[in-house]
Amino acid sequence: MNKLSRWMYLPLILAALAPPPSAVAQGGGTASVTGRVVDSATSQPVAGARVSLVGSSQGTATDRDGRYLLANLAAGPHTVRVQRIGFALADANVTLVDGGTVTQDFVLSPAATLLSEVVVTGYGTSTREEISGAVASVRGADLQNTPLAGVDAAIQGRAAGVQVVQNAGNPGAGITVRIRGSGSISASNQPLYVIDGVPLIRDDFSQLDVGGQDITGVTGLNPDEIENIDILKDAASAAIYGSRASNGVVMITTKRGRSQPAHVSLNMYYGAQSVPTGNRWDLLSGSEYVEYMNEAAENDGYGPQYFGDPTDPTLPNTDWQDVMFRTAPVTNINASVQGGSDRVQYFVSGSQFKQEGVVFGSGYDRQAARVNVDVNASARLRLRTSLSLSRESHKRVENDDTINGVVTNAIAGTPNVPVRNLDGSFTSIADGLAYSNPLAIATYDQAESRGYRAFGNVEAAYQASSVLTLNGRVGMDVLNLRDLRWLSPLVTGTYSADVFGESIIGNTTANRYVIEGFADVKPRVGDALKLGLTGGASVEWNGSELDYLDGIGFSTDQFQYPGNAATVTVYDGGWTGHNLVSFFTRANATLKDKYLLTASLRADGSSRFSESNRYGVFPALSLGWQLSREPFMQGLSRHGDLKLRASYGVTGNHDIADNFAPLARFSKANYGGDPGLGQISFGNPDLRWEQTHEMNLGVDMLLLDQRLTIVGDWYRKETQDLLLNRPISATSGQTTVLQNIGSMENKGFELQLGALILKPSGNGLRWNADFNIAWNRNKVLSLYQNQPIPVGGYDAGRIEVGHPMGAFYTLHFTGVDPATGDAVFEDVNNDGNINDDDRVYVGSPHPDYWGGLTNTLTWGRFELRGFLQFVQGQEIFNAISVFALDGGYYYDNKFSRAMRRWRQPGDLTDEPRASFDGTSGADLISSRYFEDGSYVRLQDVTLRYNLPASIANVVKMQNASLYFSGRNLHTWTKYTGYSPDVNSAGSSTNTELSTEFYAYPSARSYMIGLSGAF
């Protein structure tokens, strides 16, 4: 490649403006070249490959059978070049003679690029080339061997514009996923997950309240079963899922059988997880604590050594974090068999994933099995079944958003009290602890949520004619979740100790059944125009049924089920459900392989809305232009590919917790054994869908002979008619009503790069890099009467027009008065008082930009992968400060920085005076409690060694590899807590974001693994 050609494709606009060169063939001879182009991996014909003569403008494309013909060529030596996105370029030298025809076949090798895959688009598939919307893809292989329960956690940093927040390190905890920002205030912001065509139940059905972290239905899927994930990001791509598409759609395709002899794969790893000392909260030692608290008391006139003598050599110094954390194993074993004949293909897999938590008492394990069978029942009828069964167990510990948690008390626990008394019993509040002994809680209390799940579908595709295919699908997702909790009376200072034990049992069965039918029509209109039409209908039933018992009073600690309770204090039982009836259609047109058009329309009827507002219609249109295939772009087309995309679409959101919101309702309001009724809602029959209008402009580029891929997208989406629980005057008897009020904007830019930096020559070093980055700006555009809504813990967040949703709004700390040691705050309204009127915006919980970088180096038998993930510009509300930077108002242990407190007039410091009565202002919620949550994390490094065949054969394996992997190895951040990837409010919240309140630590893990095939 010379310098000139490089310049040819960089100033694309200039090139586009240049007059098109003559399309007439230059040769004018009578020679021809013909041949067939096939895929080296599948031996299937490659259609749409471009075949050209190097050095001339002559070219053509292969037909459906992979055949081509270049005619009217001049005699002489030529180089024939075949190019196809997703395949390595191929050249062949031929010598032509006038009147003669040379046959030259090509076998193309697949070249993995971002733009090569088949993309699952909902009710069909497409090739990346034909896509004109914004779709990100993650290969299943990238998700494997990460010690994380859920596939949602594993896609963190892998796809541009997909923001994943782990929230906390609890094994199996719910994950927050935002595709292109948050669009809703009261309806869910989590994406729709569709597995092999069936929408997954992703909600949290646990009835246990163990603090902020939740569990979701997403963890039930074993990531090893996944072939590919396609994330439909823009409205035009997602609109085929209509009323549930506003938050994007994650299309998951599981592995399937192949026509080959049985291929047995085995993958297993063992790892050790721990919380590195350097990642822990920096807290006071026993003597520092006593010194600090003494000073707080003395400053407020309580006399000296109120908390004892800090220099007493017998003073205990308990590092509660050290007490509560452990090195915990994580193991995964996955085995699968893939094979089949021409008639029947199958994929069968089984796995066990077991992760103990780094905090005592916690853990997660999952057993999962999958059977996918494809049957060619006849020449025209193809049947597919996909069935997954799984069992999950979450061993949970109370934490986050609570002041009774295990980690909570490991941070808050007073360091001058030992873990155990001399007689071996746990210390308690009576021994001077501020809260219950966390080790006692972890030892005696139990909280387990067990999930049993069956997820699957049966599909049939009948090829009625060469142009018409009829498809039917029946799918189901049945999920049973059993919660069992035991709060032991042995943990002193708790409610359960008072009532001689408390036992809670909860049971929820959630189910979804889908029946859908759709037809594909692919009329043959000629080679220039390709048309595809899809149309169908779908019905979906959703229900969940629950019961719950909470009993107190047990004669021994051994009785842990409510059946032995003396008194039942809380009980529940009920059902709720909602159904959907949908009609959808989509048309694809490709003209001359250059002009792409996709239009879709979905009408959804939801039982959640009243009869008059039941149906919503969601249209979308997207256009694509394969610019590089225009004659005037030839200079580029030899080395790459350029496509412009534009789309606009409307999607909906109806994901509100209340299935019956239009109705005015009364509910249980009993009094002393008499059944009672009380009004719970006025109802709102006018409710309708939230609507998101989104525009997307994108570009796909393949450069440097496909060694560099660039995908860029700009979008703006506006969500209107927000489903908002708006406050009404309580004098009416109710305090809120759900209405369609307000709008929100998200706009941003995404960039995904894939580069083959070093190309292999023989066994040389190969270096692949994938990089993605996304910027998103969230802004509230309107609200009910544009009144701000306070949100989040301590009302530190706020939803206000013109600001990002949930932006932090508190007092602004400006320093410490050197004379008094009191905290000084900005008096915004200059009224001489510091109060709520002086609050200002102190930061946003939304990042400015985030992304990931993966490098893969291959050299001989070695493969080294490194994965960096980054988030920049988010602020974290460290609400632990309320108790740990409060100046000594609470008995909790303090952050180490409290030791640089003001002590006497003239001291210059940023830490206010200690004050037992809370009079120094240290205890006010202010910018002082906020931290920069930006980070860059070395998320994963894996070194893999492919064993030589001679060694693999010893254990009868065809191939085998051994790998070492480190996870969460280092984080570059200013944040002082366990992990800046935090939200103690869990995955179910929309508005309380980026808040630290005693989150479970995220572990560092080292793993060793073996994978191979028989």
Added chain:
Amino acid sequence: MRAANRWYTVQSLLTLVLAAGCSGVLDVHPVNDVDESQAITTPFGARAAVAGLYDGLQDDSYYGGELFFFGDLSSDDVEHTGTFTTYRQIDRNDLTADNGSIEAFWDALYTTIGRTNIVIQKVPGVVGLDPAERDVMLGEAHFIRALTYHNLVKFWGDTAAGGMGVPIVLIPPVDIPSTGLVTRQTTGEVYAQILADLTAAETLLAGSSSDAHHANLNAVHALRARVFLYQKNWAGAETEARAVAAAGFSLDGLYGHLFTADGADTPEDIFRLKFDAVDFCWEGYYYLSDLAQGRQEISPAPDLALAYDSSYDGSTPTTYNPTDLRGQWNITFADTTDAVTMYGAKWRTGIGGEDIHVFRFAEILLILAEAQARQNNLTGADSTLTLIRTRAGLPAAGLGSMSQANAIDAILHERRLELAMEGDRWPDLVRTGRVQTFLPTVAPFQTLYPIPLNELDVAPGLVQNPGY
């Protein structure tokens, strides 16, 4: 082709299912709740709606907890020892209009009023309801509405009759926009409404039993006595208090008997809300110390201990030795070496089963004594008060030999000791204009609670109490 035929059958079945789906699938009805159109249409439904009124009174933010908590936390009797910042604000009397606990308190009261309005509107139309039973139901609703309006005006209403009271809402809203149109009526108008409701309740409850777990005729007189006391209608208060006394109530021999774990019957019960582990009452749990299996969110202030035992030095628990039996019952130390461990022990269980007296006879005697003293019948007042003091193990106060002002002070002091931690102290200080006497740092405007900010936002016609 047989497979194909079968496939066509499947397809046609599918189409049928889809067609059927469109008509029925989308009609999903709730099973945990009942639609308004079916809620209060039968005698059963009417009874349930009335039980729902008591459920409203039981709310955590009403008699189930915060009505009592805040009525003392604002005063000199009780202080904040827990973690809720909204409680701390109340304790410090530096309330802001966005205090969430104050808002929840306001909301709970109006939710109860909303339920009474629905009962009063719907129950007369219920077919098949025995008229006598219907009257009692309506009487209960009018009584509970009067009680709740009085609780509202105690905390938010100006003490002057012409000052701003609270919004009066007597019918369920006709639509959502109308809910934003409420305005505040004067305190005088609110009291007029309370008395009108009581008049209605008196007539309607004529045939009711005197079951202390439900509103009854004695409770109507008791509330009227309390209302007259607040209105400074001393003669009226005396008349109503005597009407209650005439029903034959007497004091229980043991003060602590009133506050047992699961609510015992006493001869003192006029109207007592029934609580159990399901309808959880928070009094005990919030007062008891960690060691006594509560969360000690709030605690008696040293001031209250001093009121029971003037020799208490405030720092050494062993110096607290009240002869007043109520002082012995109400206050305890978890650790007899540490004064900070003082906690409220009026209710002695953290499991929520303690009953709450909305009206008990001791309060009626205190109303009577005060009404007598205010009318300068000091010997009468003295003999009334002696009943209270005797039960507390104290000698007669000798009001007859005091000045009227001193006698009234002594009665108010007795009120503080008798009704401690029952939410009476703060409203009493406000009613008698003595907030600044006992809490000198409280600004005059702070004697009224702020109207919740959210209310002002959604109902622009509401005017905030001055100073907030």
